[in-house]
Amino acid sequence: MQDRRPLAFWLLALVFALFLLFLYGPTLTILVLSFQGPEGGLTFPLQGLSLHWYRRLWEGVGVVDIWAAFGRSVRLGLVVTVLTTVISLAAGYAFRRRFPGQGLLFHLTVASLIVPSIVVSLGIALEFRLLDDAVKAWGEANEIAWVAESYTTAMGLFTSGLGAHLTWTIPFGLLIMFAVFNRFPGEVEEAARDLGASPWQVFRHVVLPLVAPSLVGVALFGFTLSWDEIARSSQAIGDLNTLPLELQGLTTTVTTPEIYALGTLTTGVSVLVIGLAFGAILLWRRLRRG
């Protein structure tokens, strides 16, 4: 390779730099504007710097209980994270050997990723509606009191909402596990087996430590994708909205920098989670080396 950079390099570097500016510029803009002074509006100029809008946010946004939505999103995100990681790991491990229905399961997983989210969301909503109708009919037929009195719907954050999120997070998790296991040194497993390790011991003491850093990546995808999910949740979440759904509603009603404060806070959570994940991977590597 020649040492001097060709002209093409500088042109492409410029395009790439502009691309990064395009990616990050707007987010940084609302970060700055969220510190707008109390007199300031949705755009520049800044009327002084203050935490005014964060204080307003802390006190709640009008009629919407934003902090309850925040809590729901965190709880749902954590459950999705754990389930995504465990299910992806187990399925990824299964796919290393042949089993009946393997091809079908693979194609279903990919399909779950690429079928439009609105279709999946609508389908889950319909499924639960049919289920509700069936339960009510069954309750009436058998004269079961609690169904008539208190049953409304099976839809909810941790039933239909959780399922909707999993159809979106697990395919990503599984694809990551495929990439990991495709590069996995099979010899070490074989060696463990030759030394008399049981299948569980091979998994626990050989496979798991080797893939653990990748699991952090799967968990990262699980949480952040759930934390920001809108399209699949929209029809399937039930009565109580998650934070991004509330945020989407607020885009049309809130006309103060409060929404930038909320946006910055939400992005902050994502950035924190990404940072924690990278920290965990680095720490893991250092511990194993030391």
Place this chain on the structure above:
Amino acid sequence: MSSSLPDTALGALPAVPAAPARRRRASLAPLWQAAPLTLVLLLFFVFPLLATAVVSLWDYTEYSLVPAATPRNYVEMFEGCGNLADGLCTTFRTYISTLRLCGMVWAATLVLGFTASYFLCFHVRTQPVRMALFLLCTAPFLTSNVIRMISWIPLLGREGVVNSALLSLGIVEAPQDWLLFSEFSVVLAFVHLYTLFVVVPVFNSMMRIDRRLLEAARDAGASGWQTLWHVVVPLSKPGIVIGSIFVIVLVMGDFVTVGVMGGQQIASVGKVIQVQMSYLQFPAAAAQAMVLLALVLLIITVMTKLVDIRREL
């Protein structure tokens, strides 16, 4: 898949006495390991799609579903579509509007994503810098789409940064309204959100290209453009196809971006479904969803004829 490896490993152990029992148990293990995935997909993907297909053939009243087979929803959807003399029917207009968005976003993300990946793969010289820049490109995927949308408001609004700049430079005399809550802002937001869906698979494909091929092309007298067009592009095709599928599917089914960035003015298939759901017209929404699904599957089938996704991982 590396599934042949454990098989041969087991096959190589015929002398071990416990082998037959162990092998029988091992052959069942993948089934229960994959069972949770199977269960989730059945409950929240397969059954919902079946429910949608069935309900799309049901009748409905203002407040309830009527489980009696009728083609009503599909008929109403395409009402007046046969008569082109009166102009296009609503359904066709919606689909054309959606496909138009799709085409524009696809072209923009492809060019931008390909250029960014090309720079990363062939012009960045050291691996750590390459990976750092790659992560910088992909990290926004893990942050909220709605927030990334609303962050355009201070830039594109009537009193936004772009308009002030244009005014003070004397390029325009009055603030421009087409910048925000328009087709332009919808496409811009889509490109902003989805270019990384092209960057990741194209980058992945490009990193597998043997650098010696580029040298060979140069030695054989190919110009830079010829090398790009006849060597790099064909070898990046799998990544290009996968990225395209993502972008097309995401745009085809979208209602959030079109809603927020289009100021509720732009038509899209996803928005129609969402509106019908909010009016509790479930069977109509289901029929609309089935047609959208069929169209998307058709597009994907055509594109996957060109590539084997599994080999790319």
